[in-house]
Structure formats: structure tokens, C-alpha cells
Amino acid sequence: MSELKSTLTSGLIPAAVVLERPRLLVVDDQPVNIQALYQVFAKDSEVFMATSGQQAIEVCRQKRPDLILLDVLMPDMDGIEVCKILKADVETQNIPIIFVTSQDSPEEETRGLEVGAVDFITKPVNPAVVRARVKTHLTLKMQSDALRALASIDGLTRIPNRRFFDERLDAEWRACRRAGSSLSLIMVDVDHFKKYNDHYGHLDGDNCLKRVASSLAESNWRGRDLAARYGGEEFVCLMPETDLAGAMSKAESLRLQIENLAMPHAQSANADYVTISVGVATTVPSEGKSEEVLLGAADEQLYKAKQTGRNRVVGVALN
Ligand SMILES: Nc1nc2c(ncn2[C@@H]2O[C@H](COP(=O)(O)OP(=O)(O)OP(=O)(O)O)[C@@H](O)[C@H]2O)c(=O)[nH]1
Numbered sequence: 001m002s003e004l005k006s007t008l009t010s011g012l013i014p015a016a017v018v019l020e021r022p023r024l025l026v027v028d029d030q031p032v033n034i035q036a037l038y039q040v041f042a043k044d045s046e047v048f049m050a051t052s053g054q055q056a057i058e059v060c061r062q063k064r065p066d067l068i069l070l071d072v073l074m075p076d077m078d079g080i081e082v083c084k085i086l087k088a089d090v091e092t093q094n095i096p097i098i099f100v101t102s103q104d105s106p107e108e109e110t111r112g113l114e115v116g117a118v119d120f121i122t123k124p125v126n127p128a129v130v131r132a133r134v135k136t137h138l139t140l141k142m143q144s145d146a147l148r149a150l151a152s153i154d155g156l157t158r159i160p161n162r163r164f165f166d167e168r169l170d171a172e173w174r175a176c177r178r179a180g181s182s183l184s185l186i187m188v189d190v191d192h193f194k195k196y197n198d199h200y201g202h203l204d205g206d207n208c209l210k211r212v213a214s215s216l217a218e219s220n221w222r223g224r225d226l227a228a229r230y231g232g233e234e235f236v237c238l239m240p241e242t243d244l245a246g247a248m249s250k251a252e253s254l255r256l257q258i259e260n261l262a263m264p265h266a267q268s269a270n271a272d273y274v275t276i277s278v279g280v281a282t283t284v285p286s287e288g289k290s291e292e293v294l295l296g297a298a299d300e301q302l303y304k305a306k307q308t309g310r311n312r313v314v315g316v317a318l319n
Helices: 002-009 031-041 053-063 079-088 106-114 127-150 162-179 193-200 202-217 244-261 291-307
Strands: 023-027 046-050 067-071 097-101 119-122 183-190 226-231 234-240 276-283 313-317
Touching: 023 031, 023 053, 031 046, 031 127, 046 053, 053 067, 053 079, 067 079, 067 127, 079 097, 079 106, 097 106, 097 127, 106 119, 119 127, 162 183, 162 226, 162 234, 162 291, 183 193, 183 202, 183 244, 183 291, 193 202, 202 226, 202 234, 202 244, 234 244, 244 276, 244 313, 276 291, 291 313
Parallel strands: 023 046, 023 067, 067 097, 097 119, 276 313
Antiparallel strands: 183 234, 183 276, 226 234
16 A cells, blocks of 8 residues: 555656545536536536537546546537547546436447446436446546556656656657657666675665666656666656757756765765766657667667766767
8 A cells, every 4th residue: 555655646646546536527418417417426526517529528638537427419529429539549548438328228338338438327317326336437447547557667766667668758759750859868877886786785776776766756857758767777768859958968967966966886986976877869750760769879878978987978869
């Protein structure tokens, strides 16, 4: 449970998922039906409302509700279509959708479940039934969000792991390619870390990695940036919409940040304390280029930083 608690506070699970006051979206073209559901939930939940499919999608993207109660039959865009659109978008696909319908045929229900709804409720709604079903699906959503977040965190350092980083790199690569903007990668490696372990012991080595990780993760990052543990004593940072100059300047401030922790390292050939070497690579993703090439380039720059004396930043912009 304490693991889950620290995961929650790390920000990887949205605060709303703690569900002290769940956020529900009720969608129906008839205000009287919205009113009926509003009365069931208003006391314990924050209730958003939408009277059309298009409005429902907009509210969803802005407010990120924990669950949607969605009317099937609506004039412009029906509930099935709304559900398909929300399930196709990574930002909204994990929000459970319960269809609320006056047509309770098996065909209708099958169609709804096939496009991704989790449940069906028939009109006129029974307050006790709808409350119980919503509670069940909110609990399931909280559990699956918590599991997803735990699977994304490195066990030792509690910052995002390589798996999470790989997923985000993939998504940001595509986003920067669409926008025609730069994507930068920063590779960080602790200098002479084998000697650190040999001198202070593996437990102190672990603590050193934890401090480096926290310092990197707590740096002053912009919205879509990400710092993760790549493996061993290596860390990686992703900076979308950032050119080489911006990434080099951030990398230099990370290097200083670690130096300023002033963690003693008696065996380092570079300094009396722990330092890092940093490799930076930037590209504008396009047809024919790959994420692996960007990763390889950052790694190559890191190698150069090691070869040319460590405790330094080296970078390259790829054509
Ligand atoms: N304590 C601890 N050590 C780790 C962990 N992961 C990797 N290491 C150690 O990190 C060390 C990395 O050593 P090397 O790859 O030789 O690099 P280095 O000693 O840092 O030398 P340079 O990178 O060239 O400065 C190895 O001794 C690994 O065992 C970990 O989770 N905890």
C-alpha cells in the first residue's frame, strides 16, 4: 500500500483517481434525463453535463472525467459514435463508459459492448442500481490506473522506468513529426560508478542512484518533458519541442545540479564528489528517420563525453 501511496504522490496517477469526489460526465440530448442522473450523483460527485455527442467529446478532453454515462440515441452524433471516438484517443480511451438507453435489446447491448462500453443501464434509471454500477466501475478504474502506474515506475528510484520512457518516446516522436518540431534526448551516466560501489558498497551505491534520480526528476521540467531511469546507472530525459541549444543548456544545468549535491566520491578520477557525463541528440522526426537513431546518437555523444574527460555535456543535431 505504501508503494501505491508514493506512486500516487509521484503524479503518475491523476489525483482525481483517488476518488474522494469522482468526476462524472452525463450525456443526454434531453435535459430532463440529465437532471434525473444529476440528482442521483450531485451530493457525492462532481457532475459535468453535455447535451450532444460533440459537446461530450470536448468536455471529456478538457475535464478528464472518471466515468461517462452516455445516452445512445442522440440526433447529430449517437452514443456509439461518441464511444468509438473516445476509445480511439489515447488521452480518453481509459475512461469507462456506461450506456444509458431505453432500447435494451441484446443486439443494442452487444453493439455497445463491442465498441468499448463497460456496462448498460436502461431508462428510466433506478437510482440505487445506477449508483451501485457506477461505484463498481469507478473502483475498477482506480485499480487499473494504479496498476498501470506501478508498472511504469522503476523499483529502486521511484521515477518512471524504461518501459514508460519507450512508450512516451514513441508518442512524442509521432507528435513532433506531425508538428514538424524538434525532439531532443539527454542521456546521463554516473561517472566511475563501479568504483563508487566498490568503495562504499552496493547499498550506498543504490542510495546514490536514488539521489541522482530524485534530483533529475525534480528538476524544473516543462509540461511534456520526462526524466526516466534507463537502466543501471544510466538515465534518460525526453524533451519534445526543444532544439539542440535548449537541450544543451538543460543538460548543463542537470550536470551542475548533480555536482552541487556534493555527494562524496573518494575514488573518482574527476572530482571529490559524484559527477555525471551527458550526451545530447536532437532531430526533427520525419519519414525515413527512427527513434533508435536518435537514441544511438545520444548514446554516442555520451561516450564522447566519457572519452573526453567525463563530468561534461556533448551534443549533436541530426539532419
Ligand atoms: N548499486 C548499484 N549499482 C548498479 C546498479 N545498476 C548498475 N550498477 C553498477 O554500475 C556500475 C557501472 O559501471 P561501468 O559501466 O563500468 O561504468 P562506470 O564505473 O560508471 O565508469 P564510467 O561510466 O566510464 O565513468 C557497475 O558496477 C554496475 O554494477 C544498481 O541498481 N545499483
